[in-house]
Amino acid sequence: MNGAALAAVTVDHVTKVFSSGTEALSPVSLRVEMGSFASLVGPSGCGKSTLLRMVAGLTDPTSGTISRSWPSGPEGIGFVFQDPTLMPWATVAANVELPLRLANPGISTAELAMRVTGALQLVGLQGFTGAFPRELSGGMRMRVSIARAIVTRPRILLMDEPFAALDEFTRFQLNEDLLALWQENRWTVLFVTHSIREAVFLSERIVVMSPRPGRIVADMPVAFTVPRTAALRDTHAFTDTCAQVGAAFGGGMAVP
Amino acid sequence: MSAPPRRFVGFGNVLLPILFGIALLAMWEWAVRHYGVPEYVVPGPVAIARAFSRDGADLLAGLMVTLQVTVAALVLAAITGAVFAFALAQSRLVEQTLFPYAVFLQVTPIVTIAPFIIIWVSNVFVVLLILAWMAAVFPVISNTLLGLKSADPNLKDLFQLYRANRWQTATKLLLPSALPHFLGGLRISGGLALIGTVVAEMVAGTSGTRSGLASRLLEASYRLELARAMACFVLLSATGLVLYVVLDTLSHYLLRHWHESARPKDG
Numbered sequence: 001m002n003g004a005a006l007a008a009v010t011v012d013h014v015t016k017v018f019s020s021g022t023e024a025l026s027p028v029s030l031r032v033e034m035g036s037f038a039s040l041v042g043p044s045g046c047g048k049s050t051l052l053r054m055v056a057g058l059t060d061p062t063s064g065t066i067s068r069s070w071p072s073g074p075e076g077i078g079f080v081f082q083d084p085t086l087m088p089w090a091t092v093a094a095n096v097e098l099p100l101r102l103a104n105p106g107i108s109t110a111e112l113a114m115r116v117t118g119a120l121q122l123v124g125l126q127g128f129t130g131a132f133p134r135e136l137s138g139g140m141r142m143r144v145s146i147a148r149a150i151v152t153r154p155r156i157l158l159m160d161e162p163f164a165a166l167d168e169f170t171r172f173q174l175n176e177d178l179l180a181l182w183q184e185n186r187w188t189v190l191f192v193t194h195s196i197r198e199a200v201f202l203s204e205r206i207v208v209m210s211p212r213p214g215r216i217v218a219d220m221p222v223a224f225t226v227p228r229t230a231a232l233r234d235t236h237a238f239t240d241t242c243a244q245v246g247a248a249f250g251g252g253m254a255v256p
Numbered sequence: 257m258s259a260p261p262r263r264f265v266g267f268g269n270v271l272l273p274i275l276f277g278i279a280l281l282a283m284w285e286w287a288v289r290h291y292g293v294p295e296y297v298v299p300g301p302v303a304i305a306r307a308f309s310r311d312g313a314d315l316l317a318g319l320m321v322t323l324q325v326t327v328a329a330l331v332l333a334a335i336t337g338a339v340f341a342f343a344l345a346q347s348r349l350v351e352q353t354l355f356p357y358a359v360f361l362q363v364t365p366i367v368t369i370a371p372f373i374i375i376w377v378s379n380v381f382v383v384l385l386i387l388a389w390m391a392a393v394f395p396v397i398s399n400t401l402l403g404l405k406s407a408d409p410n411l412k413d414l415f416q417l418y419r420a421n422r423w424q425t426a427t428k429l430l431l432p433s434a435l436p437h438f439l440g441g442l443r444i445s446g447g448l449a450l451i452g453t454v455v456a457e458m459v460a461g462t463s464g465t466r467s468g469l470a471s472r473l474l475e476a477s478y479r480l481e482l483a484r485a486m487a488c489f490v491l492l493s494a495t496g497l498v499l500y501v502v503l504d505t506l507s508h509y510l511l512r513h514w515h516e517s518a519r520p521k522d523g
């Protein structure tokens with residue numbers, strides 16, 4: 001099987017200039033392979049969210065093209081925002097089943113219940129179906145948000161700094177859970193983060209961007225074998241890789 | 257504490273105002289008797305209570321008429337206001353074109369429109385209903401419109417990403433987002449509907465058995481039956497208070513699971 005060689009998304013010379021005149025991205029080209037876990041790191045304001053939103057189809061590029069290998073709609077894409085972005089008036093179950101209901105209004109309750117339970121199990125939140133978002137902790141809300149993104153079994157998962165607002169302990173925990181999920185299911189993941197350690201821990205590949213207007217200044221594979229465990233963070237190889245990415249980061253910053 | 261504290265109940269917010277009220281009434285009664293003020297100038301609380309027990313059935317009949325108009329106007333304002341706000345929210349152009357008319361409805365003193373309505377519409381109930389509705393509808397429109405526009409932009413993105421159609425976005429995202437604002441508007445409208453009904457009754461000058469409490473109040477004052485007029489006044493005030501409590505409770509109940517305004521004290 002040569003599935004790994006197929007592109008999930010191809011970004012070709014894409015730029016973005018906002019109507020306000022802000023040039024967010026200078027030409028960016030990027031190919032994300034099917035089943036891979038790629039992270040996008042870069043300084044604040046360099047256009048990571050903009051790029052992710054364009055990949056999702058939420059905004060159009062000013063120039064260049066993006067080709068996607070997945071169908072539009074909930075079956076194709078799962079998106080996790082920086083905030084949990086849950087509907088506060090809906091229970092956990094109602095939040096998680098939203099993509100299924102939108103895609104297929106006639107879906108049976110039995111099927112809904114099964115899929116929702118499955119997704120909540122994956123993020124370790126079984127038993128919370130009837131809770132309202134305000135009754136959950138920040139980390140639990142983020143898990144619900146991830147459950148909602150994966151409930152349709154999408155072809156690609158786009159995550160925009162999903163754990164940025166969490167404390168380090170919760171963040172490590174969720175990193176490990178996400179990694180385990182990915183190792184099991186091999187979704188294509190494009191993951192935006194500020195944290196080099198998080199990127200190194202999770203990804204097969206790290207794409208480093210320059211300050212605004214964003215360009216890609218480094219694209220490095222992360223060679224650690226799968227399955228990774230929490231112990232990886234304490235190894236020298238891990239620290240070394242972090243330092244390398246950090247250097248690329250710094251190099252990008254230095255570019256005028 | 258085991259049970260969450262109940263609203264509207266407790267020494268601070270129930271007993272204190274009641275004690276104060278009783279003291280005030282006692283002073284009033286004392287002053288009226290001490291200075292020998294005649295009942296047709298200022299009736300004391302005892303005289304008013306007497307008017308209640310004498311005319312109770314009659315006053316309640318009037319209250320029912322007033323209440324019918326008020327509640328009908330409020331329900332009508334809730335429905336038409338929400339529908340109108342929803343129409344305005346559909347496009348910037350529609351809003352720019354139509355919102356000034358909603359404002360016009362709000363700033364026009366309804367007393368000045370009453371004579372026209374009275375001439376054009378023969379059914380008194382409908383006249384009162386129209387005037388009370390005009391007084392009540394604006395807060396629902398403006399609040400609901402604000403609510404429809406303040407839906408979380410990230411959630412909007414999510415709905416767009418998932419290819420939600422207009423209907424799905426409206427029912428699953430916009431309406432729930434607007435609900436707290438709508439209910440806030442409704443609470444204001446409740447009081448305005450009552451005021452509108454009272455003003456309309458006084459202007460329309462209804463009489464006889466089908467007349468409302470406000471026209472009976474006016475009648476009684478013309479005949480210098482001030483105790484009876486005061487009894488009408490007390491009933492009307494109590495009605496306004498009950499209306500507010502009912503709407504506030506409804507709002508609290510509907511939002512109890514999720515909205516900040518209905519957060520339990522221990523949460």
Ligand SMILES: Nc1ncnc2c1ncn2[C@@H]1O[C@H](COP(=O)(O)OP(=O)(O)OP(=O)(O)O)[C@@H](O)[C@H]1O
Binds near residue numbers: 212
């Ligand atoms: N809708 C918009 N209109 C105008 N300018 C925008 C808009 N969205 C983003 N920008 C600008 O584009 C640039 C890139 O924004 P973007 O949100 O993509 O950055 P980012 O890399 O995600 O930053 P952060 O890491 O802080 O989230 C910023 O300078 C921002 O001000």
Ligand SMILES: [Mg+2]
Binds near residue numbers: 049050160
């Ligand atoms: Mg961002």
